[in-house]
Amino acid sequence: MSTTTRTAHHPERQARAGQPQRQSGAARTAHTRSAAGPSPRPRLKALLLDHRAGRRGLPLAVAAVVLVALAIAFPGAGSWPAALSVDLSGPLGRAGDWIIDNRDGHPVFLYFFGHVSNAVVVCVRAVYVVLLAAGWVGVTALAGLVALRLAGLRLAFTCVAAFAVCGLLGMWVPTMQTLALMVVAVAASVAVGGLLGLAAGLSPRAGRALRPVLDTMQVLPAFAYLLPMVLVFGIGVPAAVLATVVYAAPPMARLTALGLREADAGVLEASASLGATRRQRLLTARLPLARRQILLGVNQAIMMALSMAVIASVIGAGGLGDRVYQALASVDVGAALAAGIPIVLLAVVLDRTADAAGARLGAAPLPPHRQPLLRRVFEGWYGRLLTVLTAVAAAVAGRMAGTSLWPESWTVPIAEPVNRAVGWMTDHLYSGVPVIGGTADWAARFTGWVLDPLRSGLQATPWWLLLLVVGALGLLAGTWRTALTAVLALAAIGVLGVWEPSLDTLSQVLAAVAVTLVLGFAIGVGAARSGRAQRLLRPVLDVCQTMPQFVYLIPVVALFGVGRAPAAAAAVVYALPAVVRITADGLREVSPAALESARSLGATGSQQLRQVQLPLARPALLLAVNQAVVLVLAVVIIGGLVGGGALGYQVVLGLAQGDLATGLVAGAAIVCLGLMLDRITQPAKES
């Protein structure tokens, strides 16, 4: 499912990496370099002098050597100076108290937030009541018919089967609750994101102003803004929907803006010459031309909203996420899985349908007589009408048969066998495995040999040296602006007064990213070379990526004990699929001509890989690094739930204790870490 890779962070950038005709500057450099095949020394020289990064790298390397010497000469300057930090707990605590005390009476709440909240409740309720009234027969029929119209018979069957499984697992009502929440949240995200994207796409100035806002919205871990939402709206659906909109709107905005900006200049010229006004041009030419990107944006919004639906369960959003969360309280992986599977299924079905709809928009319509009969029946506006009518008929029939809720006898209990499997795994793998040792030993070694030295190393490094290193890395990755953003983000962490826990988190992120990249590149290379491996991997990756992260909570603790090691394990599981996909895609898109010529020169398989494929796929690999960093950071909070400590724990603590100061400061620090890491790992930009 190529689209789930896009779920990942910057769809815009990813879309670019996926399309060879818009290859970035660095890719082109790499191409000419390896095609010329120079001997090592001129290549090094070329790298240092011609390459943008190389030219800067030399003085930076010298500076680094000098600075490290200085740092060793003046030890003991590890932590951030207290004089340079600001304590926000006072004002933030007062702000929290003010909100709670005034929530029932202040006009802002009575006349604004109250109405927003009511509107959300009314909308979700309306959708939910309709879904319940349609019954399982009606909902399944409607889903199947819509899939049939948009994507054909196969997907229609998948769709019907997916809904049937939701029922079979005994999750019909929670699935409908999640679906109702999703429908409203996605509609709102698409509306908000579409408007922002329209502004950014039509006016370059608005685009520039919006970019940092969108960046922040995306790097922001969802948990960090749950807390303010809860304070203002209270727990429950309104806060959940609004948090979802904040999370899901940016990709929609980005892709809409991208689509508008890239509209074919020729077509626009033509429509302008025909005397169309600005608005006419927008409605008749630019928007239709941007249709594919906009649809991709909708797809993205759906995927992001679905992943948020689970996180929002922490603040009482109900539905499937709540079932996962409640199951975990009684340490019941099986029940958590039973609620997790419908989420995966919803994601797969929605994603494939939106994908197919997007593909159909691009393709030329088949002449009617060559279309399959069913497709012809459901074509056009009367097809739409027919879809609705058929679904209503099915719903009425279902109700007359007296089965509006899924019959309870038709359920399959999977919890017990799953729990037995997990129990066996932890009994036999935790310790005492001959030769390689149990997972507990690995966890202890990983903690002792990797995490501890990394953490103490980072915490002992003088703060100014860290700032300089980050600045240097930023310069190597991009422009001085990239470097400045990265340095400011790191400095902000110090100013917020959470320097030590942030470095603790950073050490965990770096270690988890390293493991993710090693595994991800290895699997990605394998998948790129064998079509069968790829087909086998695809469903596994789908599941890893869409399964709510909470489900991993118990298995990782059962395998690795409480601490930072299970947190790293959960992060690796979550980030691995994106890395594998991007790597495999990147390697497969390497120009066949270059590979062919290498093969004709007698290069062996590994030579082809090392000297042609990997250098040519460099932009994709860089993107994979960036994605790994961002996704691993997204799991930091989950780490807080399994003993990872540091920032993740503080955010969880803030949420659990309603402590705005702790939670918000830690959340802000995660944002800064994310911004910094994102900037210094950004794939080389188009110059």
Added chain:
Amino acid sequence: MNVNRRGRRRLGAFAAVTALALLTGCGAADMTRQTSPYAAAEGAKTVTLSVQSWVGAQANTAVAAYLLEHELGYRVDTVQVDEVPAWDALSQGRVDAILEDWGHPEQEKRYVQDKKTITAGGELGVTGHIGWFVPTYFAEAHPDVTDWKNLDKYADVLRTAESGGKGQLLDGSPSYVTNDKALVKNLDLDFEVVFAGSEAAQITQIRQFAKERKPFLTYWYKPQWLFERVPMTEVKLPEYQEGCDAEPERVACAYPHTPLQKYLNTQFAETGGEAAEFLKRFRWSVEEQNEVALMIAEEKLPPEQAAKKWVERNRQVWEPWVR
């Protein structure tokens, strides 16, 4: 050009009218009365109960929900929320009742005494106690470990990869009441508090330790079903005296024994009819709670089924509640 300007003016007027309508036309929206959109979807009377993440609380809610549904004809929604946000939700009417509260003086003052949006619902009948525990097999082999003064001797045995050279004191979810960091510091112990971050993680870790009969020291609480599976012995801390935990930074005494309380949303308590009366009368013992909790946590029965079994076996206990 002309068309364009007119269009813009029309848009502006529309926006102004909409804003005005929003500000004045619809009147005030009361943030204190907003129930879940899923409540009462098919015209039923609904009660929303908050469930906390520990199994004891799940047991209370499961039995209350079962009786409300089958004896009194209500529809019950449950929402899992942490304790402090649950108080907030209770005050706003998002949930109608909390059945097991371990003592939140700050929230009690704010909501029960000052704002009066929450009403006390009486005692649950269960007394809670937090403490430090070691597994009984370890306490039997080393009887002196049950006094805090001797804990330092065992710091070495209790060390893990996470505790960085010191002994590990395993703590639980950040939402639980804890003074452990202050205790370790003020009692000058050679221990590091490691937060498991969630009860689920802590239970999993304890069971893993117990399976291998490894020594461990953990923050834990009674009543708890896990004692039936992993017998644990409490470590004596300096005795609790009224007010010795008043200053969080300077605590150096054990945790108190707390009779657990129920709380209801004030409006629900007054107008909730049979349901509110039932929840006020709901009161059971530690053994009864544990019986249900064990079925949920050990036999992995869904809470409804565990509650059903218990209700069928204990008619004489719950009959006075529903009257």
